[in-house]
Amino acid sequence: MLRIEGLTKTYGEKKAVDELSLHIRPGEIYGFIGHNGAGKTTTLKSVAGILGFDKGEIFINGSSIMKNPVECKRQLAYIPDNPDLYDFMSGIKYLNFVADIFGVSSEERQDRIRKYADVFELTKDLAQPISSYSHGMKQKLAVISAWIHSPRLIIMDEPFVGLDPKAAFKLKEMMREHCDNGGAIFFSTHVLEVAEKLCDKVAIIKQGRLIKSGTMEEVRGDESLEEVFLELEAE
Numbered sequence: 001m002l003r004i005e006g007l008t009k010t011y012g013e014k015k016a017v018d019e020l021s022l023h024i025r026p027g028e029i030y031g032f033i034g035h036n037g038a039g040k041t042t043t044l045k046s047v048a049g050i051l052g053f054d055k056g057e058i059f060i061n062g063s064s065i066m067k068n069p070v071e072c073k074r075q076l077a078y079i080p081d082n083p084d085l086y087d088f089m090s091g092i093k094y095l096n097f098v099a100d101i102f103g104v105s106s107e108e109r110q111d112r113i114r115k116y117a118d119v120f121e122l123t124k125d126l127a128q129p130i131s132s133y134s135h136g137m138k139q140k141l142a143v144i145s146a147w148i149h150s151p152r153l154i155i156m157d158e159p160f161v162g163l164d165p166k167a168a169f170k171l172k173e174m175m176r177e178h179c180d181n182g183g184a185i186f187f188s189t190h191v192l193e194v195a196e197k198l199c200d201k202v203a204i205i206k207q208g209r210l211i212k213s214g215t216m217e218e219v220r221g222d223e224s225l226e227e228v229f230l231e232l233e234a235e
């Protein structure tokens, strides 16, 4: 589903991501953890095709994000760490706007908007301008917009920030359902308890380099993910 090979990205003199390789298969929820400034957002933005990189290759279902960006973007959704949506639109206008971009039929979009707005208890707010939304409401809208075109790969940067406990629970259910239906999810988080419970696999990045990856059992061994992470950070 997603293959990252030798990804390297520099900002001026700063190497933000250094020879990072990772393979994510259908059905996998893949967690991405690392300290502040480790290179998570840079990697996720590169995978989503919104940030160029210096070296390496990224393939979405065998297609190169550099050579076939439109074909790749059709198959994925990206939720950034800060849901900066179009404030002047209403929630429903924004969802229809995204659905238009991806050519979602009116029947499918109605079904999905009804279903997910209901899940997140956002239905009555959809007519309101996004400028009136709280951070959590914007995050819920961003999640709905990601699910609206039924992408195969969903990339999320800190998706749980700002969500109330019920919404966070619902999102975890949606993530599992998406992967059980053959999709894949690659997401970053600083909440290691969530990663530990939710993820099939996990990758740890430190100063731009991948230092550990594999199934949760392989990475964790007999310890908690937090213990493993802190030990690796201290090395």
Ligand SMILES: Nc1ncnc2c1ncn2[C@@H]1O[C@H](COP(=O)(O)OP(=O)(O)OP(=O)(O)O)[C@@H](O)[C@H]1O
Residues within 6 Å of the ligand: 011, 014, 015, 016, 034, 035, 036, 037, 038, 039, 040, 041, 042, 043
């Ligand atoms: N636009 C930019 N210009 C210059 N340096 C940048 C830019 N964006 C990120 N960096 C640097 O690249 C490195 C990786 O940043 P990145 O945002 O990918 O980290 P992160 O793991 O997502 O961090 P956090 O957990 O704090 O969100 C950091 O040293 C950061 O200062």
